[in-house]
Amino acid sequence: MSSPVVVGVDGMSSSLTMVEAAAREAERHGAGLLLAHAIGWSSDHVLPWDPDGTGLGASVKGTLAEAEHRAHGVAPGVEVTSEVLVGEPSTVLGIESDRASPAVVGKRGPTGLVGRIRGSDTGCPTASCPVLVVRGRPDPAGSVVVGIDGSPTVRDALTFAFDEASLRGADLVVVQVRNAWTRWFHNGSHDASYDGNRPRTGRQRVLAETLAALQKTYPDVRVHHRRAGSRIGSALVDASTEAQLVVVGARKRGLARAARPGSADAVVLREACCPVAVIGTGKE
DSSP states (O other), X not given: OOSOXXXXXOSSHHHHHHHHHHHHHHHHXXXXXXXEEEEOOOTTSSOSSOTTSSTHHHHHHHHXXXXXXXXXXXXXXXXXXXXXXXXXXXXXXXXXXXXXXSEEEESSOTTSOOEEOTTOSOEEOOOSSOEEEEOSSSSOOSEEEEEESSOTTHHHHHHHHHHHXXXXXXXXXXXXXXXXXXXXXXXXSSSOOBOTTSOOOHHHHHHHHXXXXXXXXXXXXXXXXXXXXXXXXXXXXXXXXXXXXXXXXXXXXXXXXXXXXTSHHXXXXXXXXXXXXXXXXXXX
16 A cells, blocks of 8 residues: 555544544555645635644644644554645545545544435545545454445455455455345355356356455455345444454445445444445545
């Protein structure tokens, strides 16, 4: 990972929790950490802060200094930089995510790197990179869980999940919808593996080959398979009770449209008991 992990900072305790999560993620990937603070324009269109260190400028510097202190507290070796961005927070920090991998936000996200999902109280950005949503129980342990439901970003989600499982030293649980094109793996139990001789559709074959290639690339990752019914969102929420990370692929480019009310994305973002990584939120 060459791009920095980006996290929005606003001085609230929730954003400092996000900073710590972002610092750990940067440490795992050997990446830098970018602390981004967004402020709006003043009514007279003059920058609403003083770079000489007085007024709002002093407050912003203090906020960023505290965030850097918290980041180094959990990941001393991570290089931390900071930027003050002027403009509407969700817009400018969404743009900042263009060079992030990933962007880290909170479940409601007061920092501005968020866009409200329709029908949900869960905040998540319109970003062009993976988005790690910090939520659920503190310091979660357990497996990495990835959901496969036929979304076009499934291969990216699987790759991200394998990488995270390897870096975290965790098992990977693949939760897959049981339908006409995902039956290439099952043996009648909760743990399953695909049958190399089973006829497959083109999409099934691509998924099987992707999974087999990733297992070769990450031989240290132990993989478990679980079948889900048609409600994969509920299955992922259940799995999150014993997981440290859930990975989902957005159904469409642009998460605000992908996480429509009732979709698996929205259910997981709203109810998961651990952080959630959303893959495939790039621009149209």
